[in-house]
Amino acid sequence: MTTADTLLDGAPSEHVMELLRGMIRIRRFEEKCAELYSATKIRGFLHLYIGEEAIAVGVMAALSPADAVVATYREHGHALARGVAMDTIMAEMYGKQEGCSRGRGGSMHLFDAATRFYGGHAIVAGGLPVAVGLALADAMQKRPLVTACFFGEGAAAEGEFHESLNLATLWSLPVVFLCENNLYAMGTALTRSESQVDIHLKAGSYGLRSEQVDGMDVVAVENAARGAVERARMGEGPQFLELRTYRFRAHSMFDPELYRDKAEVESWKSRGPIATLKTRLEQAGYLSDDDLVAMDSQVDEEIARAVAFAEAGTWEPISDLGRDVYTPRSQS
Amino acid sequence: MTTADTLLDGAPSEHVMELLRGMIRIRRFEEKCAELYSATKIRGFLHLYIGEEAIAVGVMAALSPADAVVATYREHGHALARGVAMDTIMAEMYGKQEGCSRGRGGSMHLFDAATRFYGGHAIVAGGLPVAVGLALADAMQKRPLVTACFFGEGAAAEGEFHESLNLATLWSLPVVFLCENNLYAMGTALTRSESQVDIHLKAGSYGLRSEQVDGMDVVAVENAARGAVERARMGEGPQFLELRTYRFRAHSMFDPELYRDKAEVESWKSRGPIATLKTRLEQAGYLSDDDLVAMDSQVDEEIARAVAFAEAGTWEPISDLGRDVYTPRSQS
Amino acid sequence: MSNGVPGNDPVRVTYRDAVREGIRQALNDDPRVFIMGEDVGLYGGCYAVTKGLLAEFGPDRVRDTPLSESTFVGAGIGAALGGMRPIVEIMTVNFSLLAMDQIVNTAATLRHMSGGQFSIPLVIRMATGAGRQLAAQHSHSLEGWYAHIPGIRVLTPATLEDARGMLATAIEDPDPVLIFEHSGLYNMEGELPSDAGPVDIDRAVVRREGADVTLITYGGSLGKTLDAAEQLARAEIHSEVVDLRSLRPLDDATIMQSVARTHRAVVVDEGWRSGSVSAEISARIMEQVFYDLDSPVARICTEEVPIPYAQHLEQAALPQTEKIVALVQAMVASHG
Amino acid sequence: MSNGVPGNDPVRVTYRDAVREGIRQALNDDPRVFIMGEDVGLYGGCYAVTKGLLAEFGPDRVRDTPLSESTFVGAGIGAALGGMRPIVEIMTVNFSLLAMDQIVNTAATLRHMSGGQFSIPLVIRMATGAGRQLAAQHSHSLEGWYAHIPGIRVLTPATLEDARGMLATAIEDPDPVLIFEHSGLYNMEGELPSDAGPVDIDRAVVRREGADVTLITYGGSLGKTLDAAEQLARAEIHSEVVDLRSLRPLDDATIMQSVARTHRAVVVDEGWRSGSVSAEISARIMEQVFYDLDSPVARICTEEVPIPYAQHLEQAALPQTEKIVALVQAMVASHG
Ligand SMILES: Cc1ncc(C[n+]2csc(CCOP(=O)(O)OP(=O)(O)O)c2C)c(N)n1
Ligand SMILES: Cc1ncc(C[n+]2csc(CCOP(=O)(O)OP(=O)(O)O)c2C)c(N)n1
Ligand SMILES: [Mg+2]
C-alpha cells in the first residue's frame, strides 16, 4: 500500500487542506441528510457514505473535468466531490424540480450532465457495463478521456462484474474500476460472499492492472488514482483499484446492524479518514484550530444555503408526470 | 498434462477397448445424424461433437450411475456415453414421441431421468447454475454424489460462469466443471473473447482446484476425471477441468467456417482421439484389424436399429400439444 | 385446506409476520424445504420477513447468498430437480430481471423440454410495487408481466391469510411458483387464525359483493379498491370486488360470473397500462361475456412512466381510490 | 423520408439483404454508428445479416463481442451516452433475457431518472419467432412482451422496405429502439427501390383494404394474415389488414379508423395469448370503439406452451392461415 507521507512531505499543503475540506464537506452534508431524513424531508432509501469520504475525494482530485464518472446508490460523496452543486443535490433529495435529476431520481439517482456524472445506479454492478460503454465511446472518438466507475465489493459477485472486466481488458478501454471494499454488502461480510476475498487479486486475474489501496488515507487514494488515471489515459487499458474502507453508519436507514459488532465499528472509526488527516496535518504543523473553525463554518454555511435552496424549491407540476420517458422530437 | 501411457501400461485392455468403442459409437452415430439432417429427417439446429468424443467418453467412465450430468446443445456424445439409449436419442432427433424428450426437445434438449441426464441446455452457461443446485441438493441430503457439468470455453465469458464458480466454491459443493475448450465459440476464437485465454488459470482464481487436460486423449481424460470426481465426492469441493479439444466439423449445419483455416483443422484432425488411440492400441498389440471390424459392425448394427426405431416411431397427437407445461395434479 | 373460516384463537399479526409464519411452518414440516437469497439470514431479510429464521433453523436451511441473482435462482432450479423444495427470495422485483434467463428459459421450459420427465417444485418470492419513494429501479410491478410466461404460476397475496397460506400451497406445488408481495403490505396488521394453513390458489375470491359494477384487482391495489367500493356505496353504487389472487392461471369463471351479473367491469392494476394483466382481463371479458356488457371494460393502471422519486409524482402515477371512485361514477352515470 | 413509392430502379433482395443494407447505409452515413454483438464480424452473423460488413468497415466499427449479453448491451447504453450511435445485435430473443436488467432497469429508465439530462440513442436488433424447429430456448416471440416497458420503442418490420427503412429511422431516434426481425422472414425475397431510406415508424399501415373485418397483425404473421385475406376474398369476405409495425407506441388511430368501418376485428399475434400485445389491442378497441363493434374482438395467438421441437406440434402451436380463415368465417356468419 502507498502511504501518504511521501506526498505530505513537501506536498502543497493548500492541496491537502482542500482534500480535508472536501471530506468534511461530505461528512457534514450527510450528517445533515440523516437529520433531514428523520424529519421526513428526505424519503426513500438513504445510503450514507460516512467513513468512506477519502475515496471519492481522492479519486475526483485525480480526474480531469472532461472525464466521466459512474457511481452507485451511495453516491452523495461522489457527486459532491465531482463538483455537482450541493444545492441541486439537496433539492434532489427533497424531490424538488430544482434538483439535479429534477426530483425524478432522489438520493440513489443523482445525475449531472455538466460534470459528466452519469449516476446514481441502484442495481448492484449495473453501472459497470455502462462505464465500459462510455470508455468505448471515448476510445472510438479518440478522446483522451477516462471513465471512473465506482462500486462496492458486493458487486464483485455479480455476473456483470465478470463480463465488464473481461470486455474492458479485452478491448483495452480507458476505464478505472474503483472497488470500494467496505467489507460488507448490506449484512453480508465479504467472507460469506466471495470464495476469493482478495478483490484486487480477483480483478487481476482478468489481466488488468490491479492495486490495493488504503481507502482511509485520502492522499494515498489520490496518488494511486493519479497513477491509474494516467495509465488509462495513456492507453494502457483498464485499471483496477481496490480501496479498503469501512461504512461507519448502517447500510441504509432501515438497517438494524445485527451482522457486525460494535468493537469492529469502533476500531475502524478510530482510523477514520478525516480524524487521521487532521492529526497528521496538525502534527506537520499545517493545520491550526483556526483553520478548522474556518473550514467548518464555511462548510456549514454552504450546507445551510443548500437546505434553504431545497426548502425554497418547487414541486414539478403533476401535469408534467409523463415527461422524460422519451426525448421530445424537438430535442432530437 | 497427464499422459495415457501410465494407464495403458498394464491397464485392462478390455477397458481401453471399451473407451475406443464408445468413441467410435459416438462418431458413427453423428455421421449418420449429418446424413439424416441432409435428408431432412432431423431438423432445427444440429451441433456435432465429432473430434471431441474423448471427453464425454472419458468423463462418463469416471462417474457412478447415481451421479448427475448437465450438458449443452452439443450433447449427443454425452447422452450416448452416459447410457441414454441410442434409439430414444435418434427418435428424439426425429421428433417422435418415443424420443428421450418425447419429441419436445430435439437435438439440443436431450433429457433422461433414468441416467440422471439433466439436459440438453441451449442457453450458453445456463446449465452451470442448475448444476450447482443439483450438487447443493445432494450435499444437503448427504448423498455421496457429484454433478458433472459440461460447457464450452465460450461460456466462460458469461456472468453465470462467474457466479456459479464462486457459489460452488464458497459453499464447497460437489460439482465437477468440465470446460470443453475447442478454441472457438461459433466463429469467435478464444483470443477474441477472453482477456485471460488460459481457462484453467481463470477458473483457479476462484480458489477451486483446476487442471488442464489433453481432451484428445481419452485415457488422460478418464484419469483426470476420476481424480476430480473422487475429490468432489470426498467433500473437497468443486473441481474444474479444462479439456483441450477441437471441433472437426462446422459449429452447426449452417456454419460457412470463414473464421479458421483448413490447415489448422487438418493438424487437429491428425491427432484425432479415435485415430490416436487406435494407433496406440495397435502398437501396444491390443488391437487387431478383426477387433476393429467387429467393433464397427457392432456399432453400425446398433445405429441401424436406432434409425429403424426412429423411423417406426410415432407422432405425438396434436391434441396433446398442451401437455407438460405444468405437472398434472395426479403426479404431484 | 383452510377455507378462510377463522380458527378459535386468532392472533394479531402483520403481513410480514404471516409470510414469515408460512416459511417457518414449511421449514418445520418438510426437511426438503430451505430458503436462500441475499441477506435472508444474518441481516434478517431486507424487509425483515425472514428475521429469526437463521437462529431457529441454522445456516444450512437459511442460506445467505452472494449478489448473484441469476445463479441462486438457477441453483434453486437445480436443487428442486435434486429433490429439495427451495424457497428463493429475490429482494425486489427489479432485481429479478437479472435472473430472467433462469426463470423464463429454464424454470418455465425444462419440464416441457424434457417431455415431462422433470418437474421443478421451486418457489420464488419477491417484493413488488411502488409507494415508498424508491424510484425507478426499486418500484415496479412486473407480476402481471411475468403472468405472460407459460410454465410458471404467479401469485399475489393481498391478505394476511393469503400471505401465509399461499406460501404453504406453493411449496406443495410441483411447478415453479412466483409469489409477489407488495412492499406496501408488509406492515398491514390484522387477525389471523393461528391454525391458518394452505389456501386454494386456483380461484379468485369475491371480497365484497355488489350488483352495479365489478371491480377486479389484486395485491397492493385491493385495499384501495375496497376503499373505493366503500365510498361508492355511500353514493348507492354497489361494487363487487374480485381479488384475482393468482395472475397465472387466471380464474375466468369467477370474473365472468360477476361481470355477467353486474354488466360493468373496471380492472385496477398497479402495472403499467400497456400490455398489463388488466389488458388480458379486459380482452377475456370481451371474448367471454361481450353481450352482457353495458359499457366497455375500463382500466385504472399505473401511468406509463418509470416510477418517479418525488412523492406527489409517484402517487399521481399510481392507481388511487379517488380515481376509481370517479371512473365508476362516470361509468354508471353515462350508462345508468 | 421514403413514402413507400418505389424508386426508378428497384433491385431484387431478401429481407436479410435489406437489413444489411440498412446497417451498411448507417455505417456509411454516420461515423458515430457501429455494430457489436456475438459473431457479427468474422462469422458474418448467425443469420448472415452482417456478412461482409467486417471486411468493409473494419473491426473498430464491426465488433465481435464475447458471450456477455448483459455487458455488451450495457456497453451499448454507455456508448450511446458517450455520443456514439450503437447498433447492438442479440442473436435471438431468448438470449436477450440475459440482458433484461440493462434493457429494462437502465436503458428504459435512465433518461427519466436523470430528469431528462441524458438520452440513449441505442438500437438493439434481434431475431425472434418460431417455425424452424429450434425448440423452447430459441423460438419465442417476446416483442409484444417488451412493448410493456415505457422508455423503449419496439419495432417489428414485416416487409423489405421496413426491414431496411426502420433501421435507418431507429438510428436517428434519440431513445432506445428494439427491432425484432422474425427469423422466418430473412429469406423472403422481393423488390426494393435502391434509394429506399428511412420510413415513418409512428404509424401502422393498412396493407390491404376491405370492408367486412379488420385483421390486425405484425412481423412474421403478416404473410399468413394476407394469405388468409386472399382466401376469404374468394368467399366474398373482404378483410382489411393492418400491419402494426410498431408495438410501442401503438398507433391507435389507424386501428380504430379501420375497426369503426368494419365493425369487426381479429388480432393475429405470434406471442403467447395471455398478456400478449393482442390483449392490449383488444382492450383498446373496446375502450375506444366499443359501440362500433358487431362482435367481440377475437385473437389468434400462439398456444401457451414452450415451443416444441417436433414440426407438427410446433406448427400446431403457431397462428396459421387456416385458423384465421376459419375464425373469420365463423365470426362473419354468426353476426352477418
Ligand atoms: C442486483 C441487485 N441486487 C440486490 C440489491 C439490493 N442491495 C442494495 S445495496 C446492496 C449491497 C451492496 O453492497 P456493496 O456492493 O458492497 O456496496 P455497499 O453498499 O457496501 O457500498 C444490496 C444487496 C440491488 N440494489 N441490486
Ligand atoms: C446466451 C447465449 N448466447 C448466444 C447463444 C448462441 N450460441 C450458441 S452456441 C454458441 C457458441 C458457444 O461456444 P462454446 O461455449 O465454446 O461451445 P461450443 O459450441 O464451442 O461447444 C453461441 C454463441 C446461445 N445459445 N446462448
Ligand atoms: Mg460493501
Ligand SMILES: [Mg+2]
Ligand atoms: Mg467452444
